[in-house]
Amino acid sequence: MKRALVIFTLSLMLLACKDNTKASQIEKSVSEVSKVTKDSSVANKMDLKPVAPKTIKEIKDELTAKGYKTFDYVDESTQDTIIMQQYFMAFLKKGPIRMQNEEESAKLQKQHLAHLKKMYDLGYADISGPFGDDSDMRGVTIYNVPTLKMADSLANSDPMVIAGRLVIEIHPWWAAKGYLLR
Structure with a gap:
């Protein structure tokens, strides 16, 4: 946990030193560190790169391989596939x-x-x-x-x-x- 906090603090300091740093970049950095530190097994490793979320196709393929029944629903307001x-x-x-x-x-x-x-x-x-x-x-x-x-x-x-x-x-x-x- 201490390691994650040190990395978080250093990230913020580096971002603050750049003249062209935007608030959204800081928020993104904070969000990424927060996601990583939630999983203690990941936080204890030196490599704190966030894991890419699975695609809809990957999730469906996993469920289908295990025998689950699924279908897609497209949300009309967001056009997201559910x-x-x-x-x-x-x-x-x-x-x-x-x-x-x-x-x-x-x-x-x-x-x-x-x-x-x-x-x-x-x-x-x-x-x-x-x-x-x-x-x-x-x-x-x-x-x-x-x-x-x-x-x-x-x-x-x-x-x-x-x-x-x-x-x-x-x-x-x-x-x-x-x-x-x-």
């Missing part, structure tokens, strides 16, 4: 076996949360959570996997589903690749 990727939304619904005692329910809940964390840590699930009401629909998990079969297998390996406390209903769902939840 990659739409198929995800799988798993709805968790009340299951037929809900007579577990309080201790068993607590144990199942702990296992359920550990399963969801594992899915997230392995990159199979992008987001999950419970619904805020007391309906038969208990929660949702969005799986980032190439096939319905894989999403179904992962969702049905949840200890709550195995115990019958929850059942799964899965639907394919399309979303823009790389967009963040707001």
